[in-house]
Amino acid sequence: PAPAAWRRRSSAVAAGPRRYRIAWEPLAVSEKPRLSGRWLLVTPDGPGAEDTALACEQALAGHGADVVVIRVGAAVERAELALMLPEFGALAGVLSLLAPAEYPHPGPQTPDACPAGTLLLLQALGDSGIDAPLWCATRGAVAVDGTEEVRPEQAQVWGLGRVAALEHPLRWGGLVDLPEPLDGPALDGLCAVLAGLDGEDQVAVRAPVPLGRRLVPAPEPATPAPAPWTPRGTVLVTGGTGGLGAQVARWLAERGAEHLVLLGRRGPEAPGADALTDALSALGARSTVLACDVADRAALERVLERLHDAGDTVRAVVHTAGLTSDTPLMDCTPEELARLTEAKTLGAAHLDALFDGRPLDAFVLFSSISGTWGSGGQGAYAAANAYLDGIAAARRGRGLTATSVAWGPWA
Ligand SMILES: NC(=O)c1ccc[n+]([C@@H]2O[C@H](COP(=O)([O-])OP(=O)(O)OC[C@H]3O[C@@H](n4cnc5c(N)ncnc54)[C@H](OP(=O)(O)O)[C@@H]3O)[C@@H](O)[C@H]2O)c1
Structure with missing residues (x-):
């Protein structure tokens, strides 16, 4: 009788939505976001990353941060990096540019090469006892509308990052997807995100304002529903x-x-x-x-x-x-x-x-x-x-x- 009563009760509960989708919500941004303290910019030590690194360094400094930069070589080991990081003293935040470089490591260019750099940094920061929030920049990890090109290797960093947020909430900052080109307004948007947007930790920097990631109920299929897929052959x-x-x-x-x-x-x-x-x-x-x-x-x-x-x-x-x-x-x-x-x-x-x-x-x-x-x-x-x-x-x-x-x- 008890299970039957339970079944009756649970069947009386109205069914919620069964399908969800990702949506992007415009975020309110302060006119002049300010950063403070020392920020560590982690950038790959290799060709192709210099322009982005320099642009970010100047933008963070321009918004008030004391910026220090570490260039991480392709073959760096976890223990070696963990030894280097404390040299920068107390940090207010860490911004990683390892992911957008896509293939920061030597060897075959496999999809895991992209999140591997982020994993290595997360581990080295933990090993060296640095609790400053880690922000991971990506490029093309997400599409905020149907027209943007998605790079699946970059998307992996977002998957990894959401787990980092759960496993290490106190030393996690967030994920920030940067647009192409990385112009002045985009860099201002990045700094606004790093300065803190009401706890937003998954943000796409786009014009005119950064967008926050949301999980929302997906609308019911249109009526009449499109013809279902009929498997064949x-x-x-x-x-x-x-x-x-x-x-x-x-x-x-x-x-x-x-x-x-x-x-x-x-x-x-x-x-x-x-x-x-x-x-x-x-x-x-x-x-x-x-x-x-x-x-x-x-x-x-x-x-x-x-x-x-x-x-x-x-x-x-x-x-x-x-x-x-x-x-x-x-x-x-x-x-x-x-x-x-x-x-x-x-x-x-x-x-x-x-x-x-x-x-x-x-x-x-x-x-x-x-x-x-x-x-x-x-x-x-x-x-x-x-x-x-x-x-x-x-x-x-x-x-x-x-x-x-x-x-x-x-x-
Ligand atoms: N079960 C769930 O509740 C659930 C929920 C969410 C998502 N999913 C996803 O649904 C999928 C199926 O899940 P499942 O529960 O059915 O898992 P499963 O019973 O472990 O089946 C996974 C299958 O993948 C095959 N496989 C693994 N590596 C392979 C490789 N390199 N090449 C070819 N085949 C490979 C395995 O066969 P061999 O070992 O013979 O290669 C196995 O038949 C997975 O992708 C899982 O992530 C499952």
């Missing part, structure tokens, strides 16, 4: 033998997909793969289960070649492959960051590139709410999911189909 599901991938495969088969190509590193060896293909066959769909690491572009290319040779045209892609993470940012090595993010980030980047020029009915990415609002202990996961959201925005900006679903927990 061959659909590629990465992570297709995983928990949600298998559910999606069944859902696709029920709605008309004729052939499901299910990818995972273990391929047919994954637990439940045989039962899944039987279930799909009972639903009238053919299935092909292949071992393929989606972070490996050549392996993915081989899959597509094989499908092409067999006369199978992929009509839609659902990218569910991914790893979760439960390592706090202070314990996450750059190698772990790369390992935990690559299935989502490199997988999505390869799929995006390999289907360039091939029309798709749908390109669906399985992202997570942790990328939208952060989740303590899930820095790498949040960064990877923010990358997926970014790549969807970038594709849509190029006029291509893409949907990134930031799921809450399924169970």
Whole structure:
């Protein structure tokens, strides 16, 4: 009786909105924002970063800060940086320009190279006991309207930063996305954000005033609703033998997909793969289960070649492959960051590139709410999911189909 009463009560509660979207709200800015104390500007030591660094240094100084600058070499180690930082004395704030440089580290230019610099700085500041708020600048991490180009590598820093805010609230400043060009008003906007805008910690500096990030209920679909997507032909599901991938495969088969190509590193060896293909066959769909690491572009290319040779045209892609993470940012090595993010980030980047020029009915990415609002202990996961959201925005900006679903927990 008790559970029944509970069910009756809970079913009486009006359902809230089930879908949300990001909105950008104009912020009130003081005419002459003032900074005080010593601000540390952290900039990459390499070509291409000097102009931005100089512009920011002059702007911060012009708004009252005592600015000190550290140029961080590409090969700097965490311990080395932690030893250097205390030399600057007591700090009122730290502004990192490491992210906009995009690839501050040597080696392959993988998506994790961008957030790795931010992670390193956050760790070194913590190691050296510096509690000054860290602000991370990005460029193109967010689109405040449909026309702005999104750079998914930059978006990752926002995913990571939202977790830093939860794990280290006392030494976190915020995320500030800078416009192109970084002109006088934009630099004034940056300084206004650093001076503090009523607790705003996720801001896009745009003309005429900075914009604060908001999560708002998404409007209900227009009535009559647009025609739903009807799966057809061959659909590629990465992570297709995983928990949600298998559910999606069944859902696709029920709605008309004729052939499901299910990818995972273990391929047919994954637990439940045989039962899944039987279930799909009972639903009238053919299935092909292949071992393929989606972070490996050549392996993915081989899959597509094989499908092409067999006369199978992929009509839609659902990218569910991914790893979760439960390592706090202070314990996450750059190698772990790369390992935990690559299935989502490199997988999505390869799929995006390999289907360039091939029309798709749908390109669906399985992202997570942790990328939208952060989740303590899930820095790498949040960064990877923010990358997926970014790549969807970038594709849509190029006029291509893409949907990134930031799921809450399924169970
Ligand atoms: N479950 C939830 O509540 C939830 C909530 C929000 C978002 N999501 C997202 O939804 C997706 C699926 O979640 P899930 O719960 O179904 O996870 P899961 O059961 O662990 O499945 C993940 C799948 O990804 C595959 N995979 C991992 N790395 C791969 C790689 N490099 N190349 C190819 N395949 C790879 C795994 O297979 P192998 O090990 O054989 O490679 C596995 O089949 C994930 O992206 C997750 O972040 C899930």
